[in-house]
Amino acid sequence: xxxxxxxxxxxxxxxxxxxxxxxxxxxxxxxxxxxxxxxxxxxxxxxxxxxxxxxxxxxxxxxxxxxxxxxxxxxxxxxxxxxxxxxxxxxxxxxxxxxxxxxxxxxxxxxxxxxxxxxxxxxxxxxxxxxxxxxxxxxxxxxxxxxxxxxxxxxxxxxxxxxxxxxxxxxxxxxxxxxxxxxxxxxxxxxxxxxxxxxxxxxxxxxxxxxxxxxxxxxxxxxxxxxxxxxxxxxxxxxxxxxxxxxxxxxxxxxxxxxxxxxxxxxxxxxxxxxxxxxxxxxxxxxxxxxxxxxxxxxxxxxxxxxxxxxxxxxxxxxxxxxxxxxxxxxxxxxxxxxxxxxxxxxxxxxxxxxxxxxxxxxxxxxxxxxxxxxxxxxxxxxxxxxxxxxxxxxxxxxxxxxxxxxxxxxxxxxxxxxxxxxxxxxxxxxxxxxxxxxxxxxxxxxxx
Amino acid sequence: xxxxxxxxxxxxxxxxxxxxxxxxxxxxxxxxxxxxxxxxxxxxxxxxxxxxxxxxxxxxxxxxxxxxxxxxxxxxxxxxxxxxxxxxxxxxxxxxxxxxxxxxxxxxxxxxxxxxxxxxxxxxxxxxxxxxxxxxxxxxxxxxxxxxxxxxxxxxxxxxxxxxxxxxxxxxxxxxxxxxxxxxxxxxxxxxxxxxxxxxxxxxxxxxxxxxxxxxxxxxxxxxxxxxxxxxxxxxxxxxxxxxxxxxxxxxxxxxxxxxxxxxxxxxxxxxxxxxxxxxxxxxxxxxxxxxxxxxxxxxxxxxxxxxxxxxxxxxxxxxxxxxxxxxxxxxxxxxxxxxxxxxxxxxxxxxxxxxxxxxxxxxxxxxxxxxxxxxxxxxxxxxxxxxxxxxxxxxxxxxxxxxxxxxxxxxxxxxxxxxxxxxxxxxxxxxxxxxxxxxxxxx
Numbered sequence: 064x065x066x067x068x069x070x071x072x073x074x075x076x077x078x079x080x081x082x083x084x085x086x087x088x089x090x091x092x093x094x095x096x097x098x099x100x101x102x103x104x105x106x107x108x109x110x111x112x113x114x115x116x117x118x119x120x121x122x123x124x125x126x127x128x129x130x131x132x133x134x135x136x137x138x139x140x141x142x143x144x145x146x147x148x149x150x151x152x153x154x155x156x157x158x159x160x161x162x163x164x165x166x167x168x169x170x171x172x173x174x175x176x177x178x179x180x181x182x183x184x185x186x187x188x189x190x191x192x193x194x195x196x197x198x199x200x201x202x203x204x205x206x207x208x209x210x211x212x213x214x215x216x217x218x219x220x221x222x223x224x225x226x227x228x229x230x231x232x233x234x235x236x237x238x239x240x241x242x243x244x245x246x247x248x249x250x251x252x253x254x255x256x257x258x259x260x261x262x263x264x265x266x267x268x269x270x271x272x273x274x275x276x277x278x279x280x281x282x283x284x285x286x287x288x289x290x291x292x293x294x295x296x297x298x299x300x301x302x303x304x305x306x307x308x309x310x311x312x313x314x315x316x317x318x319x320x321x322x323x324x325x326x327x328x329x330x331x332x333x334x335x336x337x338x339x340x341x342x343x344x345x346x347x348x349x350x351x352x353x354x355x356x357x358x359x360x361x362x363x364x365x366x367x368x369x370x371x372x373x374x375x376x377x378x379x380x381x382x383x384x385x386x387x388x389x390x391x392x393x394x395x396x397x398x399x400x401x402x403x404x405x406x407x408x409x410x411x412x413x414x415x416x417x418x419x420x421x422x423x424x425x426x427x428x429x430x431x432x433x434x435x436x437x438x439x440x441x442x443x444x445x446x447x448x449x450x451x452x453x454x455x456x457x458x459x460x461x462x463x464x465x466x467x468x469x470x471x472x473x474x475x476x477x478x479x480x481x482x483x484x485x486x487x488x489x490x491x492x493x494x495x496x497x498x499x500x501x502x503x504x505x506x507x508x509x510x511x512x
Numbered sequence: 513x514x515x516x517x518x519x520x521x522x523x524x525x526x527x528x529x530x531x532x533x534x535x536x537x538x539x540x541x542x543x544x545x546x547x548x549x550x551x552x553x554x555x556x557x558x559x560x561x562x563x564x565x566x567x568x569x570x571x572x573x574x575x576x577x578x579x580x581x582x583x584x585x586x587x588x589x590x591x592x593x594x595x596x597x598x599x600x601x602x603x604x605x606x607x608x609x610x611x612x613x614x615x616x617x618x619x620x621x622x623x624x625x626x627x628x629x630x631x632x633x634x635x636x637x638x639x640x641x642x643x644x645x646x647x648x649x650x651x652x653x654x655x656x657x658x659x660x661x662x663x664x665x666x667x668x669x670x671x672x673x674x675x676x677x678x679x680x681x682x683x684x685x686x687x688x689x690x691x692x693x694x695x696x697x698x699x700x701x702x703x704x705x706x707x708x709x710x711x712x713x714x715x716x717x718x719x720x721x722x723x724x725x726x727x728x729x730x731x732x733x734x735x736x737x738x739x740x741x742x743x744x745x746x747x748x749x750x751x752x753x754x755x756x757x758x759x760x761x762x763x764x765x766x767x768x769x770x771x772x773x774x775x776x777x778x779x780x781x782x783x784x785x786x787x788x789x790x791x792x793x794x795x796x797x798x799x800x801x802x803x804x805x806x807x808x809x810x811x812x813x814x815x816x817x818x819x820x821x822x823x824x825x826x827x828x829x830x831x832x833x834x835x836x837x838x839x840x841x842x843x844x845x846x847x848x849x850x851x852x853x854x855x856x857x858x859x860x861x862x863x864x865x866x867x868x869x870x871x872x873x874x875x876x877x878x879x880x881x882x883x884x885x886x887x888x889x890x891x892x893x894x895x896x897x898x899x900x901x902x903x904x905x906x907x908x909x910x911x912x913x914x915x916x917x918x919x920x921x922x923x924x925x926x927x928x929x930x931x932x933x934x935x936x937x938x939x940x941x942x943x944x945x946x947x948x949x950x951x952x953x954x955x956x
Contacts, residue, residue, distance in 0.1 A: 067646055068645055068646070068665075068743075068744040069665050069666040069744070069746065072666060080735075082731040082732060082734060082735035083731055083734060083735075086734075094799065095758065103727065107731045122799050122800055125799065125800075125824070125825055125826065126759070126780045126781055126799070127780060127826060127829055128759050128760075128763045128769070128771065128779045128780045128829075129769075129779060129780075129829060129830050129831045130826050130827070130829050130830045131763060131767055131769070133762055133763075133766050133767075137759075137780075138758070138759035138762040138763050138780075139758045139759045139780055141762060142758045142759060142761075142762065143758060179519065179520060180519045180520065183519050188519070189523075190519075190522070207887070208891060208913065209519070209520055209523045209524070209527075209913075210520040210521075210523060210524040210891075211887050211890050211891045212886065212887045212890070213887050214520065215520065216858055217861065217868070218857075218858065218872075219797070219803075219870065219871075219872045220797075220872060220874070221784065221795070221797035221799065221872050223778070223784055223785070223786070223795040223796075223797055223872075223874070224795045224797060224872050224874030225874075226795065226876075227786070227793075227794070227795040227874045227875060227876035227877060228874050228875070228877055228882060228885075229877070229879070229882050230877050230878055230879030230880075230881070230882040230883075231712070231713075231714060232786070232876055233713075233876065233877065233878050233879060234712075234713030234714055234879060235691075235710065235711070235712040235713040235714070236706075236710070236713075237693075237705075237706035237710070239706075240693065240706045241776070241786070241788065241793055241876075242776075242786065242793060242876045243691070243692065243693065243710060243775070243776055243786075244775075244776040244777075244778070244785070244786050244795070245687075245691050245712060246687060246690040246691040246760075246771060246773070246774065246778075246779065247687050247691070247756050247757055247758060248756075248758060249712065249716055249720075249756060252720075252755075252756040252758070253716070253719075253720055253723070253756075256720060256723050256724060256727060257723060257911060257912070258912075259727050259730075260560055260723060260726055260727055260730065260912075261912040261914060261919075263727060263730035263731060263734065264538040264539055264564040264730060264917065265538060265914065265916070265917065266730075266734060267538055267539060267542075267730065267733060267734065268536075268538035268539075268916065268917050270734070270737055271541065274916055275916075276914055276915045276916035276917065277523065277526070277527065277914070277915045278527075278912055278913070278914045278915075279523070279527060279912075279913045279914075280911070280912055280913070281891070281911075283882075283888070284888065284891065284893050284908075284910075284911045285911050287882065287888070287893060287908040287911070288908045288909070288911040289714055289715075289716055289719040289720070290714045290879065290908060291552075291594075291595045291598045291599065291714065291715060291719070292583065292584050292594035292595045292597075292598060293714070293879045294598070294879070294883060294894065294906045294907055294908050295589065295594050295597055295598060295905055295906055295907060296584055296587070296594050297879060297880055297883055297906075298883075298896075298905070298906040299589055299594075300587075302880075303878045303879065303880035304584075304878075304879045304880070306713055307713065308706065308710065309679070309708070309709075309710060309711050311677075311678065311679050312584045312585055313582045313583055313584050313593075313594075313595055313715075314582050314677060314678075314679070317677055317678075317679045318679070319679065319683060319688070319708070319709065319711065321701050321705075321708070327683075327689075327708060327709050328683075329679050329680050329682070329683035329684075329688075329711075331675070331677035331679055331680055333578075333581075333582065333677075334550060334578050334675070337675060359578075359581045359582075359586075360581055360583075360586040360588070361586065362586075363581075363583065363584075363585055363586030364585060364586045365585055368585075391674050392672060392673055392674060393673075395673050395674070395675070396674065396675070397662070397674045397675050397676070397677050397680045398674065398680070399674075399680045399683045399684045399750075400683070401683045401688050401689045401709045402683065402684050402685065402686050402689060403686060403689045403690070403770050404686040404689070404690065404757065404760040404761060404763075404764045404770055404771055405764055405770050406686065406689075407684075407685065407686040407754055407757075407761070408761060408764055408765055411668055412663060412667045412668045412669040412670075413667075413751065413754075415667045415668055416664055416666065416667040416748070416751070418748070418751045418754075419761075430762060430765060430766060431761060431762070431765045432761065432762065433751075433754055433755050433757070433761055434751075434755075435755070436721075436724055436747060436748070436751040436752040436754075436755045437724050437725060437727070437728030437731075437745055437746070437747055437752075438664065438665075438745065438746040438747070439728060439731070439732060439743060439744075439745050439746075440743045440744040440745070440746075441735075441741065441743040442731070442732070442735050442743065444728075444731075487824075488826065
């Protein structure tokens with residue numbers, strides 16, 4: 064039945080509309096917490112104009128796995144900033160502030176992730192923008208929000224700081240080991256995503272009432288929101304919530320096990336039929352009715368959980384991860400090898416769904432990326448355009464959005480309000496650029512999208 | 513413009529969560545049916561909408577959702593699991609047996625009055641019951657039908673019989689494999705069972721799948737304003753979590769390198785690590801070369817380390833350089849406590865040679881320390897909710913501060929079927945006698 068909605072989703076994706084078409088976002092963001100949110104909106108069709116301070120632009124351009132650049136760009140940067148329009152605007156200059164306010168007057172959403180008060184110090188803050196555009200939705204994301212002790216101390220922040228501050232890292236390590244930092248930037252990405260939840264709710268409210276508003280968000284507070292049981296547990300028991308390695312202390316059994324082929328496999332089987340299936344697969348059907356394991360709440364108790372997990376661990380070491388996956392399918396419990404990124408990239412299922420998507424970009428060429436992970440039957444989000452050097456779309460944005468003449472644009476360059484990239488890695492066009500590829504003609508391509 | 517008032521005071525006066533209850537709610541025109549089962553992702557998704565004022569009718573089978581029993585160490589608070597206690601917020605809990613025809617007919621009538629439906633059954637189950645998207649859109653073409661599952665609604669694995677759990681999604685994402693301590697030379701799994709692919713403790717794959725879906729629902733609602741059309745949405749939890757892997761896919765596809773465990777250093781950044789201290793650990797961050805210089809200066813190593821000559825961070829990000837510099841950095845941080853290092857960084861931002869530039873220094877806290885931190889308390893994160901059933905409960909809340917339509921947590925949770933009477937009366941016109949009959953027949 065539901066095949067109808069999802070039939071040839073991947074193939075038909077590019078001929079369908081986008082849900083946020085017509086929404087305009089002005090971004091003054093760096094690193095990941097800031098730009099990821101507008102990136103999500105851009106994948107859903109919003110027009111996002113990313114302002115960077117020329118010539119160096121977003122610090123994220125420097126984030127390179129062990130120094131690796133993809134055609135001159137940092138992979139974190141390409142992943143975080145799809146489908147945007149790029150301007151180099153030096154907000155320290157009065158002429159640039161005017162340009163910014165002109166853009167803001169014609170935007171629906173402004174997003175920034177600078178420290179509190181910086182935008183206002185530049186005379187382009189919320190209080191200035193709402194005077195010229197009362198419907199504006201303005202979101203500021205940073206480490207500590209706009210007020211409170213840490214904001215007042217003007218502390219800088221990063222994802223790793225939030226992993227520390229929130230207790231997230233503490234909860235994500237093995238007992239007896241020091242807290243472990245995640246390989247990814249969960250507080251940044253989650254904060255970016257949470258920010259858009261508020262932005263889109265505000266947009267809904269504006270549709271109803273015409274009113275805009277201001278939203279602030281702290282990276283640490285957002286990840287705390289994702290830590291569920293930890294807070295009432297501490298309140299009720301008076302004890303500190305403790306880490307448990309790969310074991311899920313709220314679901315039993317759920318853990319990662321070492322298997323016979325020297326690899327790791329995650330298993331979860333808490334519901335009665337699932338647990339029974341696992342016991343059967345292990346050749347120990349009697350365990351399902353063992354008084355220690357008979358129901359989920361009993362099984363979750365520390366002593367019982369330790370015992371059942373030991374039994375499963377001993378069994379898992381005698382089977383390969385693949386065998387265990389197959390048994391999961393057969394007996395209805397959950398099992399998955401711990402995928403490396405190579406496994407993800409080569410996974411047929413992810414490819415068939417178009418989650419692994421091929422970007423065909425006029426400037427950076429073809430490469431694979433992860434798609435926006437909400438598949439929408441009628442309005443499929445998509446990555447279609449990659450990142451650009453600092454100020455790459457200046458001319459397009461100045462003419463298309465603001466109707467500036469060539470003379471006016473020239474003056475903006477002369478006074479330093481507009482600028483382009485520095486001739487350094489991560490900022491400039493890829494080697495061998497023909498001076499044309501990727502440039503959007505003011506009257507051209509955009510309408511065809 | 514009223515610029516005479518300092519920005520932080522001006523905005524606090526307008527977005528402090530303490531005044532949230534005096535303001536309107538952004539989504540109070542939206543009705544959501546949450547049918548999720550055995551999925552915290554489903555519950556969390558409807559919470560995101562309920563926090564903004566959507567009317568969420570949480571539909572459970574008569575015995576309640578299994579997810580209520582997913583609680584740390586089997587612990588209950590007034591009969592409730594602690595995870596569910598945090599994610600039942602603002603929802604109206606009713607029971608309905610979808611395995612019975614009469615239950616499905618009731619659902620269809622509710623669907624006619626709803627904007628959004630959230631479900632987490634294995635793909636195909638709702639169709640078998642005759643209440644899949646294709647059936648329900650005939651009743652309500654404006655319906656947004658949101659499914660969150662392990663492998664999604666289509667694709668080769670979509671008919672998998674395996675259920676969806678957070679630790680499985682984390683394992684499937686490629687992220688767990690690359691997170692964890694590096695196995696010490698000459699050691700193996702049995703000696704160091706902690707030097708393995710390590711998942712995040714919190715249910716992050718479920719929580720962020722939920723948030724992605726909530727964002728997708730909002731976009732679909734926006735599209736519906738102009739077209740009048742609803743649609744089906746599909747999230748796979750493994751994909752949603754994998755999307756947070758910011759560089760590994762491209763690095764592997766284009767350079768052939770698989771991101772491997774690198775402990776609490778960072779493959780893609782320097783200065784960016786947890787560093788041991790006298791009494792724990794701090795996070796050190798400095799993603800601009802000036803911040804790395806400021807750190808060296810702050811530790812009194814400006815000359816010895818040659819910081820004046822550093823021009824960019826690319827070289828430092830290389831693996832060999834990180835392995836060379838990390839021990840030098842750690843030797844310095846071990847001389848101080850967390851508090852001392854934090855204070856040094858704040859002082860440096862005022863008086864240092866590169867001020868106001870200063871490195872990021874943050875304590876690596878336990879969640880108990882986080883919960884006691886006056887900063888987050890002042891900002892309303894841990895204000896206890898006065899719940900009519902569960903008493904005063906601390907859940908994380910107020911993660912967004914907003915001037916016009918702030919989020920709020922009006923109640924934390926409800927027992928199974930708590931609002932049957934009220935909701936069935938309001939939406940179906942059922943009187944208590946009718947409810948009694950339905951209950952007896954096992955329909956509610």
